[in-house]
Amino acid sequence: MEHVLVVGSGVAGLTAALAARSRGLDVTVVTKSYLTESATRYAQGGIAAVTSDDDSVEAHVRDTLDAGAGLSERSAAEVVCGAGAETVADLLAAGVRFDVSEGRLARGLEAAHSRARILHADGDATGAAIAKALAGRLLDSGARVHENTFVSGLVLRDGGVRGGRLLDDSTIDADAVILATGGAGQLFAHTTNPAVATGDGLALALRAGAVLADLEFVQFHPTSLAVGGNALISEAVRGEGAVLREAEGRRFMTEVHPDAELAPRDVVARAIARRMREQNGAPVGLDATALGSEFLARRFPGIDATVRAHGWDWAAAPVPVTPAAHYLMGGIVTDGHARTTVPGLYAAGEVACTGLHGANRLASNSLLEGAVMGRRAVEALNLPWQMEPPFDGEVVTVSSGRSREHAGRDDLQRLMWQNVGLERDRDLLEHAIGTLDGWSVGPASDVKSAEDDHLLLVARAVAHSALARQESRGAHWRADAPGSDTTARHSAVRWEA
Numbered sequence: 215m216e217h218v219l220v221v222g223s224g225v226a227g228l229t230a231a232l233a234a235r236s237r238g239l240d241v242t243v244v245t246k247s248y249l250t251e252s253a254t255r256y257a258q259g260g261i262a263a264v265t266s267d268d269d270s271v272e273a274h275v276r277d278t279l280d281a282g283a284g285l286s287e288r289s290a291a292e293v294v295c296g297a298g299a300e301t302v303a304d305l306l307a308a309g310v311r312f313d314v315s316e317g318r319l320a321r322g323l324e325a326a327h328s329r330a331r332i333l334h335a336d337g338d339a340t341g342a343a344i345a346k347a348l349a350g351r352l353l354d355s356g357a358r359v360h361e362n363t364f365v366s367g368l369v370l371r372d373g374g375v376r377g378g379r380l381l382d383d384s385t386i387d388a389d390a391v392i393l394a395t396g397g398a399g400q401l402f403a404h405t406t407n408p409a410v411a412t413g414d415g416l417a418l419a420l421r422a423g424a425v426l427a428d429l430e431f432v433q434f435h436p437t438s439l440a441v442g443g444n445a446l447i448s449e450a451v452r453g454e455g456a457v458l459r460e461a462e463g464r465r466f467m468t469e470v471h472p473d474a475e476l477a478p479r480d481v482v483a484r485a486i487a488r489r490m491r492e493q494n495g496a497p498v499g500l501d502a503t504a505l506g507s508e509f510l511a512r513r514f515p516g517i518d519a520t521v522r523a524h525g526w527d528w529a530a531a532p533v534p535v536t537p538a539a540h541y542l543m544g545g546i547v548t549d550g551h552a553r554t555t556v557p558g559l560y561a562a563g564e565v566a567c568t569g570l571h572g573a574n575r576l577a578s579n580s581l582l583e584g585a586v587m588g589r590r591a592v593e594a595l596n597l598p599w600q601m602e603p604p605f606d607g608e609v610v611t612v613s614s615g616r617s618r619e620h621a622g623r624d625d626l627q628r629l630m631w632q633n634v635g636l637e638r639d640r641d642l643l644e645h646a647i648g649t650l651d652g653w654s655v656g657p658a659s660d661v662k663s664a665e666d667d668h669l670l671l672v673a674r675a676v677a678h679s680a681l682a683r684q685e686s687r688g689a690h691w692r693a694d695a696p697g698s699d700t701t702a703r704h705s706a707v708r709w710e711a
């Protein structure tokens with residue numbers, strides 16, 4: 215193993231690239247925007263890790279499995295949660311300055327965590343602090359970095375992946391490729407994800423023959439500002455005591471779940487979506503007035519500035535919020551060393567499916583997973599290739615469709631929001647699949663059209679996966695099958711040329 219190509223520069227890609235450089239490997243990082251632009255950069259709440267004596271890895275594993283609603287893999291949870299303290303030490307060594315209180319790392323509480331174990335930096339700018347520190351290290355590391363460069367295909371040779379293809383059809387040859395391209399929030403009309411989250415890595419891996427799993431599990435964040443851009447209002451705000459109120463001002467989550475506003479995200483998001491329907495689409499209010507303006511500005515400086523920039527004083531009155539697509543639990547199936555089902559291809563971070571998140575992600579586990587799996591991919595580079603899929607699933611195939619009618623990205627995002635969003639049923643999903651099958655997006659000649667091509671393929675894979683899962687579980691809600699099927703396991707998707 216000499217040369218490794220890392221695609222993407224979020225927490226997973228940066229960690230992988232730094233780990234590979236520290237082992238003396240020749241590293242090329244390709245990223246389609248600038249180095250620090252990624253979902254990682256926008257992460258607010260923090261990173262979950264066991265760093266105190268009153269907490270334990272077993273408790274973190276248990277919380278993760280509970281959130282995953284019976285589909286999380288214990289082995290993945292043990293690997294990721296077990297590496298929490300070590301990962302935080304690595305991040306501190308890389309220059310991330312986590313917030314400190316009374317001489318110790320400050321630890322916050324978030325939904326469905328049984329202990330206060332969320333570390334944050336600069337209040338609510340944890341991801342930006344991580345991205346900045348790691349990107350700075352990378353630039354000093356001797357890795358080759360290509361910003362504003364789009365990977366549009368994978369080079370397949372000798373039965374494995376041996377590099378990446380760029381839009382001008384040139385290739386970057388490598389002994390191994392680590393995909394760290396993040397999620398696919400841009401599938402939906404409302405998303406907290408940045409513009410780069412177009413599911414590219416999922417499409418590249420599908421076309422290279424990899425198996426993807428659990429794509430029906432899309433986490434919708436309950437609280438994004440109900441204005442364009444859907445700026446996220448972190449769970450941590452509710453963790454500190456903010457409550458949700460319907461239009462008339464009544465608090466409603468206490469009737470929905472014993473944990474009220476700190477119930478699992480899917481429960482809160484669907485409850486808000488239902489209230490919004492009952493209120494003819496009017497958003498609900500997030501009431502943080504009890505926290506006071508001084509505390510809000512100190513603890514949540516970024517959110518405070520965003521909310522005020524939209525003209526709201528959230529210390530004085532509730533602000534309007536709506537759910538938005540936030541995180542993809544499924545992805546490219548990998549084992550505990552980030553190996554996919556195609557030799558030479560590794561995947562880490564949100565693009566991958568280790569089985570950690572199951573049917574629903576525990577808040578703040580994704581930054582941790584990206585950092586842990588980025589490093590573990592590199593640890594596996596010199597091992598003989600041996601990937602045993604960590605779990606089985608009934609495989610659905612997706613193809614490129616009949617492709618007759620040209621569709622724009624807005625059409626796709628609206629269709630996915632309405633038919634493959636928070637509440638699904640057979641009719642909605644069959645309609646979505648029929649419509650998607652008839653759409654084409656034109657030749658993938660530039661970044662926008664290549665992204666559209668990827669979004670269309672991934673949308674088909676998500677819709678097929680949602681149709682195949684005839685039960686409700688975690689983030690996947692089927693109005694025509696509201697109960698859980700205890701025998702149902704992971705779903706899986708393959709591409710058929």
Ligand SMILES: Cc1cc2nc3c(=O)[nH]c(=O)nc-3n(C[C@H](O)[C@H](O)[C@H](O)COP(=O)(O)OP(=O)(O)OC[C@H]3O[C@@H](n4cnc5c(N)ncnc54)[C@H](O)[C@@H]3O)c2cc1C
Nearest residue numbers: 222223224225226246253254259260365396563564578581
């Ligand atoms: C608003 C917001 C808040 C969040 N808050 C938290 C939080 O508090 N705690 C937490 O744990 N998680 C949080 N998350 C989730 C978390 O940020 C992401 O899951 C995680 O950062 C993903 O990291 P990643 O490295 O896998 O991908 P990303 O950080 O998304 O990076 C993907 C990279 O791949 C590049 N890329 C994509 N496609 C291509 C291509 N074709 N060619 C070249 N480059 C490509 C992108 O440009 C980008 O650099 C939040 C997410 C959002 C959107």
